[in-house]
Amino acid sequence: MVRRSVVQLLSALLHNANLPGFITGRIWQAQPKSVCVPVLNCYSCPGALGACPIGSLQSTLAGTALKFPFYVVGLLLLFALCLGHVICGWLCPFGLVQDLLYKIPSPKLHKNAFTQKLSLLKYAVAVIFVLLLPVYFWWQDGVGAPAFCKYICPAGTLEAGLPLLALNANLRDGIGLLFGWKFLLMLAILGACVFIYRPFCRFLCPLGAWYGLFNKLSAFGITVDKAKCTGCNACVRFCKMDCQKVNDRECINCGECKKICPEGAINFKTKF
Incomplete structure (x- = not known):
C-alpha cells in the first residue's frame, strides 16, 4: 500500500526533523524534547524532536527515587485509546525500516502456530x-x-x-562489550526482517504489546461490517502479522486486508 508508505516516511521525517543534528552529532535538548511521542523513536537520535515513551517510562523508574510515572502512563493511555495499533502500522519509523527490508526478494517465513505463540514474548x-x-x-x-x-x-x-558514533570520534574510544552486544542484536533483527515480516514488532516490541491491548477500544482503526462478512477468513490468511482475526491484539491496522476481502466488509472507521 503506497499511501501507507508515504505516511510512514512523513512520520519518520517529522519525528526526526532536527536535521542539523545529523551533521553536528549533537542531541537536541530543548524543553519540548521532554514531550513523549507515540512511537518507538530514540531520544538520543540526533534528529529526534521528542522523547520515546518506553525510554521515558524507564527513566522515571530508573531514577534515584522510585515514583509512579503518571505523565508517561497518561500519555500512553491517550495514544492507545485514540489510535491503538494504528500507530505501529502507520507512524512508527522502525516499522518503516522493517517494512522496507521485507521488500528485499528472498524466501519468506510466513506466520504459523509457532510464530503466533512467539508473539506472546513481547x-x-x-x-x-x-x-x-x-x-x-x-x-x-x-x-x-x-x-x-x-x-x-x-x-x-x-x-x-550508530549516527552518534559516526559523528563523534571521542565516543568511538569508549565502545565496549555492551555496544557490541547491541550492535550484533540489531544486525540479527534487521537481517531477520528480510525473511520475516516485522519480527521486532511481532516478538519483542513492548510498545506494540501495550497498544495491542487497546486495539478494540481505540477510537480509530480497522472495523469489520458483520452484516457483509461471510466468515471466509481470507483476511486472516492474507495478513502477515500473527492475527487470528481482524483487529485483534496482533493487528497493526495496516489496512492490507481491505483489498483481499471479497465482500468489501473491512474499512477504516472511527469506533464510536
Whole structure:
C-alpha cells in the first residue's frame, strides 16, 4: 500500500526533523524534547524532536527515587485509546525500516502456530525489561537502569548509537562489550526482517504489546461490517502479522486486508 508508505516516511521525517543534528552529532535538548511521542523513536537520535515513551517510562523508574510515572502512563493511555495499533502500522519509523527490508526478494517465513505463540514474548519483554528490571536495579543499587533501552532496543542502536558514533570520534574510544552486544542484536533483527515480516514488532516490541491491548477500544482503526462478512477468513490468511482475526491484539491496522476481502466488509472507521 503506497499511501501507507508515504505516511510512514512523513512520520519518520517529522519525528526526526532536527536535521542539523545529523551533521553536528549533537542531541537536541530543548524543553519540548521532554514531550513523549507515540512511537518507538530514540531520544538520543540526533534528529529526534521528542522523547520515546518506553525510554521515558524507564527513566522515571530508573531514577534515584522510585515514583509512579503518571505523565508517561497518561500519555500512553491517550495514544492507545485514540489510535491503538494504528500507530505501529502507520507512524512508527522502525516499522518503516522493517517494512522496507521485507521488500528485499528472498524466501519468506510466513506466520504459523509457532510464530503466533512467539508473539506472546513481547509481553514478557515489556514486563521484565521495561518494568521489573529498572525497579530491581534501583532496589539493589539505589539507581535504576533502563534495561530495555540498554540491552535490547535495536531502534536506539540504529537511530542513535550508530549516527552518534559516526559523528563523534571521542565516543568511538569508549565502545565496549555492551555496544557490541547491541550492535550484533540489531544486525540479527534487521537481517531477520528480510525473511520475516516485522519480527521486532511481532516478538519483542513492548510498545506494540501495550497498544495491542487497546486495539478494540481505540477510537480509530480497522472495523469489520458483520452484516457483509461471510466468515471466509481470507483476511486472516492474507495478513502477515500473527492475527487470528481482524483487529485483534496482533493487528497493526495496516489496512492490507481491505483489498483481499471479497465482500468489501473491512474499512477504516472511527469506533464510536
